[in-house]
Amino acid sequence: MNLSRRAFITSAALAPVACGMPLSYENGTPVPQPSPLPSVRLPQVGQEWTYVKRDVFNGKTLGVLTERVAKVGSAIVIERSLADGAQLPSEIQSAWGMVTTDPQWPRLLHFNPALPLWPQELSSKWSKQFTTHYTIGDYSDSKLGWQEYMSAEGWEKITVPAGVFVALRYQTQIHYQSDDDNKVDCMRKETMWFAPTIGRWVAREASGSYEIQGQLGEVIHEGSYRWELTAYK
16 A cells, blocks of 8 residues: 555544534434443443444435444454354454444554543543554554544434333444555445443444545545344343
8 A cells, every 4th residue: 555645634623523424313312421430331241232324315225234242351342143054254352332443444454552442431521531552354564644533412312123222322433444545535434333231232323535636626425324222142
């Protein structure tokens, strides 16, 4: 990969502004912030979460994914599989809630330092910006820039196929450096509803966009997807 690309964005570029991405958001009912703030369920081998994934634009079901805690120790390993039994790359956390290997993207990403998966304080007023580097798959010699702004939006009661949950709604706005020199201003926006009682999110929506070098101003939108929890244990 050619790393001689233009300088990565400055931290100021991640201010929480609207990105105009075509997301169709879930609707939850606002509820008061729990007092005291709840603790997050700790991981144990055998815990599982199953999600259905749909395309936001046409409502088509794209698959059913099961995530299972396979190891808890110096690292936390969450194995992933499809409904037909096909195995997917695992998610790896250095500590509970801190991801180092993220398989949620089209390609496997490795972060150093690790990134939080949910707000580090379960308060509706919490927000923080993170800067890290990532590598793709086995390309460990090519570190790419990643900046992420995570902000809590408030507590909501939300209904998904697995039931009704009180969850903290939060958003992440990501600006990252692509390994493709032709792609610039790469953005991703996610909205998640995190339920501390199950230690995982119960609904998630994501979309992304980028521009082509030399054609700045013409935004190309990537897919927009929704995941909903259908079962857990």
